[in-house]
Amino acid sequence: MNLSYRVASRLKTARLNVSFHDGNRSSAAESSVFMPPCSGPVRRAVIFLVAISITCFVLYRSADSLHTVPGSSSSIFSRIFPSFEAFKSLELEEPKLEDVLRRAATRDNTVILTTLNEAWAAPGSVIDLFFESFGIGEGTSTLLNHLVIIALDDKAYSRCRELHKHCFSLETEGVDFSREAYFMTRSYLKMMWRRIDFLRSVLEMGYNFVFTDADVMWFRNPFPRFYRYADFQIACDHYLGRSNDLENRPNGGFSFVRSNNRTILFYKYWYASRIKYAGYHDQDVLNFIKSEPFVFRIGLRIRFLNTAYFGGLCEPSKDMNLVRTMHANCCFGMDSKLNDLRIMLQDWRDFMALPLHLKQSSGFSWKVPQNCLDSLRRYDSMDEEESEKPGESQE
Numbered sequence: 001m002n003l004s005y006r007v008a009s010r011l012k013t014a015r016l017n018v019s020f021h022d023g024n025r026s027s028a029a030e031s032s033v034f035m036p037p038c039s040g041p042v043r044r045a046v047i048f049l050v051a052i053s054i055t056c057f058v059l060y061r062s063a064d065s066l067h068t069v070p071g072s073s074s075s076i077f078s079r080i081f082p083s084f085e086a087f088k089s090l091e092l093e094e095p096k097l098e099d100v101l102r103r104a105a106t107r108d109n110t111v112i113l114t115t116l117n118e119a120w121a122a123p124g125s126v127i128d129l130f131f132e133s134f135g136i137g138e139g140t141s142t143l144l145n146h147l148v149i150i151a152l153d154d155k156a157y158s159r160c161r162e163l164h165k166h167c168f169s170l171e172t173e174g175v176d177f178s179r180e181a182y183f184m185t186r187s188y189l190k191m192m193w194r195r196i197d198f199l200r201s202v203l204e205m206g207y208n209f210v211f212t213d214a215d216v217m218w219f220r221n222p223f224p225r226f227y228r229y230a231d232f233q234i235a236c237d238h239y240l241g242r243s244n245d246l247e248n249r250p251n252g253g254f255s256f257v258r259s260n261n262r263t264i265l266f267y268k269y270w271y272a273s274r275i276k277y278a279g280y281h282d283q284d285v286l287n288f289i290k291s292e293p294f295v296f297r298i299g300l301r302i303r304f305l306n307t308a309y310f311g312g313l314c315e316p317s318k319d320m321n322l323v324r325t326m327h328a329n330c331c332f333g334m335d336s337k338l339n340d341l342r343i344m345l346q347d348w349r350d351f352m353a354l355p356l357h358l359k360q361s362s363g364f365s366w367k368v369p370q371n372c373l374d375s376l377r378r379y380d381s382m383d384e385e386e387s388e389k390p391g392e393s394q395e
Contacts, residue, residue: 008343095168095205100167101148101202103166104145104147104166105146105207109207111210112143112146112147113147113199113210113211114130114147114150114212114213115149115151115191116149116150116156116214117153118156119300120214121151121156121159122317123159125334126338126341127149127214127281129345130216130217130218133348134218134228136349136352137218137348138219138352139219139221140219140221143218148168149163149166149168150170151168151169151170152170155173157316189281192283194339195211196270199257203257203264204259205265208256209259212325213327215327215328215329216254216327217327217344219325219326219348221324222256222309222324222325224321225309225310227303231262231300231301232255232258232263232302233251233257234251234254234302235250235253235255235304235325235327236248236251237249237312237315237329237330239307239308243306244303248304250286250290251314251327251329252282253312253329254305254310254325254327262299262300262301265299266295266298266300270282270286297335309322309323309324310325311326311327312327312328312329312330313327313368313369313373314327314329314330316366317366320351322350326344328344330369330372331371332372335371340369341371343367
């Protein structure tokens with residue numbers, strides 16, 4: 001049947017129906033109730049409203065029964081919607097480390113890691129300055145996509161979730177890492193060794209990592225300045241001029257480590273050495289073990305990063321055209337650290353505002369350390385006083 005025939009038939013049927021209703025209007029009205037064309041949708045709406053009313057009644061009766069059944073506030077939804085409890089637990093479950101790392105990793109399985117506790121997470125504190133450096137650095141803002149913040153307590157984790165999309169909660173049972181961990185205190189040592197053990201686990205999962213303290217300011221992308229074939233490369237408090245010189249003084253606040261059997265064995269050995277060198281922090285122990293036979297046997301390729309590119313308050317980068325990162329090392333006390341970090345960020349802004357020819361020829365340099373230098377002198381003098389107490393023999 002063609003289209004024109006179907007249309008003509010339907011028009012004819014419609015005319016017949018109209019004439020039939022016109023001729024029998026009175027009899028139809030007497031014998032039946034008139035139903036409007038929209039009676040189907042109306043019936044469905046009525047049924048829906050009745051169903052809602054019944055559901056509300058059931059919920060009301062169930063809620064009323066809760067007064068005699070303590071602790072069953074979610075049982076209503078569990079009975080009506082059996083999957084509610086599973087959905088709720090899914091919402092509350094914290095992400096697994098493997099999932100967080102996978103989402104943050106680059107194509108070659110590299111992540112940037114930093115740790116954070118409550119003391120450094122407070123608004124206006126170190127973590128805010130850390131993020132600020134990525135925002136004003138050259139080519140650094142996109143690197144935040146690969147940053148994972150390892151929160152050491154609940155408040156740090158909560159603040160991380162406000163600021164960033166890749167957060168992981170790493171709490172240690174029986175240890176409170178929320179307060180400022182002063183250098184070489186028991187809390188400080190536990191925190192540093194917990195970090196070494198955690199980084200070993202990241203390597204075992206197959207991820208390369210850049211570890212950075214949150215008081216390291218990122219001014220340029222550091223990856224082009226890493227050594228291509230090194231397994232373990234680390235920044236220095238003092239750099240002696242050659243990247244393979246084991247006499248360089250490393251600083252554990254910034255490192256780039258590739259995941260392989262050599263680095264996994266090395267981190268296990270490093271962590272185990274805390275027992276042999278009890279009372280020392282991870283950086284001192286690294287200095288002790290970096291030239292031990294075990295490290296040579298596993299074939300670990302170590303490189304030390306030049307402070308011209310990876311500077312710090314111990315040894316600032318001299319040329320701001322070269323600098324990649326700057327660390328607030330050799331600094332004691334939160335107030336001193338925050339003061340000098342803010343000056344450091346302003347130094348960078350002032351430098352970036354210069355015309356190109358002045359950047360290259362002005363010899364623009366950092367105005368830091370300031371308060372951190374004073375805090376270091378106070379710390380050194382206190383250390384000397386403790387080591388020269390009257391009546392104690394000196395060996």
